[in-house]
Amino acid sequence: MLKSLSRTKCSRRLAGALLLALVAGLAGCAGDDFRYGFSRRQAADEGLNTAPGDYKSDILAVAHSYLNNPRRIRDASISEPFLKNVGGGRGERYIVCVRFNAMNSDGKYTGIKSRIAIYRRGKLDQFIEAVPAPLPGQKEDTSADPCNGVAMGPFPELEKLGS
Numbered sequence: 001m002l003k004s005l006s007r008t009k010c011s012r013r014l015a016g017a018l019l020l021a022l023v024a025g026l027a028g029c030a031g032d033d034f035r036y037g038f039s040r041r042q043a044a045d046e047g048l049n050t051a052p053g054d055y056k057s058d059i060l061a062v063a064h065s066y067l068n069n070p071r072r073i074r075d076a077s078i079s080e081p082f083l084k085n086v087g088g089g090r091g092e093r094y095i096v097c098v099r100f101n102a103m104n105s106d107g108k109y110t111g112i113k114s115r116i117a118i119y120r121r122g123k124l125d126q127f128i129e130a131v132p133a134p135l136p137g138q139k140e141d142t143s144a145d146p147c148n149g150v151a152m153g154p155f156p157e158l159e160k161l162g163s
Contacts, residue, residue: 048093049094050122052122055117059098059127060161072109073103075101075112076101076159077099077100078098078153078154078158079150080096080151081095082150094118094119097114097130098115100155100159101113113129115128131144
């Protein structure tokens with residue numbers, strides 16, 4: 001019985017020491033998160049919001065491979081780059097709104113659609129639909145379009161893409 005009591009005492013002491021070491025280790029990891037007035041995540045994000053330089057060329061390059069028929073585009077317009085919260089935990093990024101009416105594979109114009117170009121560190125990161133396509137039976141919700149109310153200018157370079 002004496003041996004079993006010392007094993008229990010030893011096990012408890014060992015467990016206590018391990019728990020203390022674990023707590024001390026975790027406390028050390030969280031110590032300087034706000035030491036300089038910003039979190040580590042914010043510090044890592046520095047430079048992510050560099051304004052894009054030649055954003056029109058970036059969009060023309062991606063549109064050439066993105067569109068089914070880049071030769072038949074009309075009513076193209078583009079915004080200047082601006083900061084916008086893009087969601088998904090990514091925070092604010094520079095985006096550029098692009099609107100155009102492209103021809104589908106059946107040779108019919110699909111109507112004006114909005115796309116957004118999302119920039120990271122001054123480089124084009126994504127070129128996505130501004131408003132996701134509705135599910136079957138649902139109406140398109142254009143109120144969620146981040147390009148609503150944004151000043152747009154003509155984008156003749158996109159209309160001449162396939163010429």
